[in-house]
Amino acid sequence: MKKVMILGALVGMLAAPAVFGNTLSIKWVDSSTSPGGPFSVVLDNGRQFNTFCIEQNETFSPGQNYSYKVSETIDSGNIGGANTYTPNVGTSIANGTATLYLKYVTGGFANAAIGTLKQLQRAIWFLQGYDGHTSGGGEISTLNDVQAFLGTTVSDIHNDVFQKYNGGQVQALNLYSLDGNTLEQSHLIVVPDGGTTCALLGVALAGLGMARRKMS
Numbered sequence: 001m002k003k004v005m006i007l008g009a010l011v012g013m014l015a016a017p018a019v020f021g022n023t024l025s026i027k028w029v030d031s032s033t034s035p036g037g038p039f040s041v042v043l044d045n046g047r048q049f050n051t052f053c054i055e056q057n058e059t060f061s062p063g064q065n066y067s068y069k070v071s072e073t074i075d076s077g078n079i080g081g082a083n084t085y086t087p088n089v090g091t092s093i094a095n096g097t098a099t100l101y102l103k104y105v106t107g108g109f110a111n112a113a114i115g116t117l118k119q120l121q122r123a124i125w126f127l128q129g130y131d132g133h134t135s136g137g138g139e140i141s142t143l144n145d146v147q148a149f150l151g152t153t154v155s156d157i158h159n160d161v162f163q164k165y166n167g168g169q170v171q172a173l174n175l176y177s178l179d180g181n182t183l184e185q186s187h188l189i190v191v192p193d194g195g196t197t198c199a200l201l202g203v204a205l206a207g208l209g210m211a212r213r214k215m216s
Helices: 002-015 095-105 114-127 143-150 192-215
Strands: 023-028 039-043 048-051 065-071 170-176 183-190
Touching: 023 170, 039 183, 048 095, 048 183, 095 114, 095 170, 095 183, 114 143
Parallel strands: none
Antiparallel strands: 023 039, 023 065, 039 048, 065 170, 170 183
């Protein structure tokens, strides 16, 4: 019975959404979208997914390995230049950013050309409060620009696009140097159910293990 209790406790620990692991590798899906995403990420637990930068004025080196932390907060979100349009967001993910990223990871842009995905990155920067443009034109500086580039209406994105996202499902993947001393860029990651289901499962299994031990 001790094994069951220990297993439950371990599941609870592994389910905690704060950190999925220690290191990751990250590279461009297509370098023509430089300096933004999408990027391909492989976590040290084997999970693979694509992501986008949250901040326009932060830098990192695609093709390198990093340590990381998953959090609802964008670590030191104003390093490199504060966002200029959305003081309500600050170091948080915006509603519009979370909604667009969820649309992306659930296949909403599955057939999109790489140029459209480049514009998706610019839209995320804009929704996070940056000016949303990069060299080569194609500025996204209004919600109408988001609509024009992504083929969706403003109401399809979110009614309060610039407000802080509280859903918990989309969080910040904060990159650090391998020694953990230097903060790099922050990216987007989906945490299923905000980690709630897995955490509750861990608690339930731990409780079941303790109950069985008492009965034995």
